[in-house]
Amino acid sequence: MIENSEKLLELLEKDGDISLENAAAMLGATTAEVAETMDELKKQQIIVGKSAIINWERTQWENVNAIIELKVTPHRNLGFDRIAERIYQYPQVKSLYLMSGGYDLALMVEGKTMKEIAFFVAEHLASMEAVISTATHFVLKKYKERGVMFKSENKDDREVITI
């Protein structure tokens, strides 16, 4: 394990594609050390996956996202975990968080159409015994995702100057 494994995690969070060589150079470590650290972090379930950030709006494919708030009755012995477990197994559920505040669980749900998501909520979520209420908010436009801004162009606008 390299000493500054937190720095490695920050690099990976920013760019999951970074090469071992570059990561090693940037951290002042050898590629072998970085590779070993990454294996160890995966083993410890600290690095749990890697995925691209996609601006689906720029493709021809329809894709609908919604944030769903759920109020639920926690399970007698297992608290919210039991109900959360039943919800996150659905592949439509992309993220699931336990929240403080006005409701208990927040879900990010993805579907092909609004109707598909509406049916998912009605058939699978609202019908669960523990669920007291649901509120579905459809995402109309994404401006920024996981730290990346969805701007129309990202060009270097620095001009030629004598410095």
Place this chain on the structure above:
Amino acid sequence: MTKPPKEYINDVVSGIKPSGIRRYFGIASEMKDAVSLGVGEPDFVTPWHIRDEGIYTLEKGYTHYTANAGLKELRIEIANYMRRRFNLEYDGLNQVLVTVGGSEAIDLFLRTVLEKGDEVLIPEPSFVCYAPLTSLAGGTPVPIVLKEENNFRLKADELRAAITPKTKVLVLPFPNNPTGAIMEKSDLEEIAEVIRDKDIFVLSDEIYAELTYGESRHISIAEIDGMYERTIIVSGFSKAYAMTGWRLGYACGCPDIIKAMTKVHQFAIMSAPTTAQYAAIEALRNGDDDILMMREEYNGRRRMIVDSFNKMGLHCFEPLGAFYCFPNISSTGLCSDDFCEKLLYSKKVAVVPGNAFGDSGEGFIRCSYAYSVKDIQVALDRIGEFIEELK
């Protein structure tokens, strides 16, 4: 009018050569798929809270001139900052002058102190403005050649050899553009020893002070015994806070010199841009974390780029400051200009020839790492291919 307009231009201005920095950029910007490691400004945009403060003051209608020397509040914040970061005591009200970029402060200082024939010692390679501004102020620029074997630091014997009875100013451009060299405390103490009993003023250009990557923080020569009185520190917001386009810098020093510089400033400039000054107050109050974030990011890129150059056989000493590296290309048998031109036309990569920063930069190229890791990687891959093909 009997003579053409061109003949009205005075000899000093006519004699100033165009900077070699821009030479290959113009070509690169016209070229499709060209990548550049040429630009000497941060790739980050100004942190949002600083931009937001600028916008907010515009909304409130703070659109008038400020005091000539700058907003009082800003000058006090600059003094606080100098105390907090460098243990240097300045009175915000009469020892700080807010200028249009660090460059204006350099120009003001030279115009304020130089008389015809005064010599200004300029360690080179260094940023291109010192010699022309010296000439414009009537002084004589005297380059001191810095050596790679000394990691491009200024050594006491080099300084001693350059001093004459006419020497009035020593420019200390560290952390250095283009080499990335820094001066550590012991280096500065050696320099102080040489000038202590001489009437030489120090112009310390510390615009890159926040971008150092060694074990200890940047040390200013003004912190060294006996140097405070004779040092003008020039700095600014461009590099530390990625605020290049706001055009805001400052000078700190003894009240008499600052007062005299303010005299020149008030007629030439009036006051620095008001919006920028308000934004700068926010930067100084709440921007320490931004500096930290950017420095960390530059540091990773710095390690990567230096490692790459050394692996491809272009020796690159470890730059401990700024955001440039300065690899030695003499092993390719090409001069700096040929190297840059061939690299640009064959691989579409723009870098700056070292000799743009003084003759002593011949045999080197300046590569900026104020670019994203992806851009740097593309440029390095292409430079690597170029070197292989030269063999």
